[in-house]
Amino acid sequence: MIKKYFLLLWISFLASSYSYGQLITEQKDLMEVSDEVNLSSPYHTTLTFFYNLEEENFHPDKAAKTFNLKGAETLNGNQLSVKLKQIFEGKGVIIRTSSIPNEQNYRDTLSGSDQIFYFDRTKLPGVFLEKTGNQWMFSSFTVGQINSLHRETYPYGTAKLLDLLPKIGNEEYLGFHLWQLVGFLILIFLVFLSHLVFTFLVDKGLLYVLKRLGYGYIGENYLLPIARITSFYFIVLLLALFLPVLQLPTEIWAWIIVIINTLKPLLITVIFYKIVDVIAAYFSKLAERTESTLDDQLVPLIRKTLKAFVIIIGTLFVLKEGLNLDIIPFLTGLSIGGVAIALAAQDTIKNFFGSVMIFLDRPFQVGDWITSGDLDGTVEEVGFRSTRVRTFRNSVMYIPNGKIADATIDNHGLRQYRRFYTTITITYDTPPELVEEFVKGLRAIVTSHPKTRKDTFHVYFNNLSSFSLDIMFYIFFEVPTWAEELECRHEILIQIMKLAETLEVRFAFPTQTVHMETFPEKKSLSPEYDSDIKRYQAKLGQFMQEELRKKEN
Incomplete structure (x- = not known):
């Protein structure tokens, strides 16, 4: 690194010597x-x-x-x-x-x-x-x-060097005075010394302290790159402060000024570009602490937006400070052209503001199951222009955010409870006493399940249909995902079948039954029920004790 700096400075030195003689040739008319x-x-x-x-x-x-x-x-x-x-x-x-x-x-x-x-x-x-x-x-x-x-x-007292350095000697070597060469060597030494000191303080000092505090990863991956770019910026400031004292030929110095004035905003832009990564890392940590997944998707978008903003502002300052370009007409042209672009890109702008509304209102987040018209699937990504949804056919749909912002969204992922409704049909020949005990058993299944809502559920014998006695089974599960809901349904339905088998309740299905008189040599196909309710209560109690014993085991 030191050899590279020395080579660049020596090339500038030789170029200055050549241009100085050229400038003297152009000013011969002054002697007349x-x-x-x-x-x-x-x-x-x-x-x-x-x-x-x-x-x-x-x-x-x-x-x-x-x-x-x-x-x-x-x-x-x-x-x-x-x-x-x-x-x-x-x-x-x-x-x-x-x-x-x-x-x-x-x-x-x-x-x-x-x-x-x-x-x-x-x-x-x-x-x-x-x-x-x-x-x-x-x-x-x-x-x-x-x-x-x-x-x-000549700020910070550097004007005094204009009087002190010439006292070293005015002998000329390679087109330069002795005091200019000595000053040039001193400046090179100061540049190398300041770079070494700053690097030592950052690498050995700041990084050591961060490691002791437990932030070594942040120091090495985020703060150290910023500190190194900052050291180059300080070197440029040092050159801008002391190079004018050397009184280099004007034509060469004019180009050096352009380079220095360009490097200043350029390095500041790079510094802020790196700082955006630090800010994004901080927001990522905050997003990890929340249950929402939408802010996890928002962090990369914020990082990209801030970096684009830094690049645009930095480019304007490079044009203004480094190249001395008037950026006001440029900005005016952008504003006029922006109107034409806005008219030509109305849909893009609409989608952008639609994405802003999605991030502000948060109607859904990544991982939610949503439906809207023909849209039915799980949200995978929310971008600035469109939202990506994975359908249950495993295909991917890209929906413009402008349309989503105006549409009615049914977010199944925000449900606190998941409803389960079915009708349990039993045969007409089931005695009323058995129906009553069967309903009690169904309610006991609901109250004993760990993931059902206990304060609101409805289990009633509520209809006499054409071929069955209908029992309404209306409950809610306290589960966040569809997979868990399916698992709970499976468990409940298995318990219902076991209860029916224990109580000898038969499920009805659409059939036509022809009843014939009972012949002495053949009994009727219809089951014979016991009218003793205590027998059914005993069977129900036996069923509940067995289920309780299974859960304890």
Whole structure:
């Protein structure tokens, strides 16, 4: 990693050396300026200012004559001229004489045809030339802003290095002064040192503390990647703070500024992108504590939405801060285009808001059995556009959320109790006493079963049909799933059959019976019942004792 940083910085170093000589070649016309100060046009004022601040021809007093010091006579013009040149270099503003108007009566059409000239409205909006009388000079507003702009360009006391580093020596090597090379090496050392220190504090310090607290997994998988990206961000801030002090050639420094200003929002975007994973992990833990499964499905959707939001906002900041693009027209275009897109994608938008309503109202959750018209199945996934339902034929149905939001949903998964209703038919020749005891036995089966609702059930002899005596059997099971309901039905029906067998009750079915007189040599096919009710009560008691004994065992 260290070798890679050193190689990249050395390439930038060589590129700066080459471009510096190229820039000097482009500015040879400055040497042709006479000793007299010429302020007749923006072009001549600019040449006068920068020419008199060159090392070979350093006359800050002549450069200071380009300032309009009206109202600021107490300021030191020589120091202000040097500071202004350092501001141009620190901000990476490239001055090309070919682009400066050479007209005495030049007017800026972007400023209401005022006689002013801006060097760079984006980087230095407060620095401009203004025609005063017959001369073009740096405006009094610009003069008043120089000290504050200088502190902004070289913050946290780094401006003092501009005076200290040149004292190391001005000998030139590879197109650079000795003090620039020394400063460059010191900066490389500081970058490596800060990276090593930060890595040590995070890997050995923060991670160690998290492991001791029992959060080692979170530290290694979530916080450590964020900390490493943050260390790169601090390195970029360090470079942005100290590189302007080295006074690199303006053309190269202008490109470096673009790279640094691009890396800042880019790294912040990556940091927040990683933070979204931490937030999603926290919400996942919260979702695991709830019984609902819909929030388990909601967490991935929130993570994807937040990441998309971070990427969009980060891209806008990269365009604005790094590439100096005006994003207002871009946003305006998006708003206008958004109307057209919204009209063309009405169904998609409707489905999106339908999914929002599903997550807010929670009419069902993953795993619920729902029915709605032809829809009948178990919910498997709820997305932003559609809901996936697994039918009982094992096929998969995708239903747009917009339709689900407007439909009537019967959610069987939200039932607290599951109803079981059937009619038990017995033969007409069953005596009333036996019917009564059989009904009592049915009720006892319901009350003794562990998963039936005891406060509400109905078991009555309630109908005389064409071929049977009908007993209504209406109960509820306290079970959450259909499989458990089927199991309870099975248990109840088996108990009913055992009860009927014990009491010798016969179940009726649609038949036609022809009754004939009883012949001496042959008995009737109809059963003969005992009219003694005590006998039936004894049989019922014996049945209940056997069932109780089976449960105890």
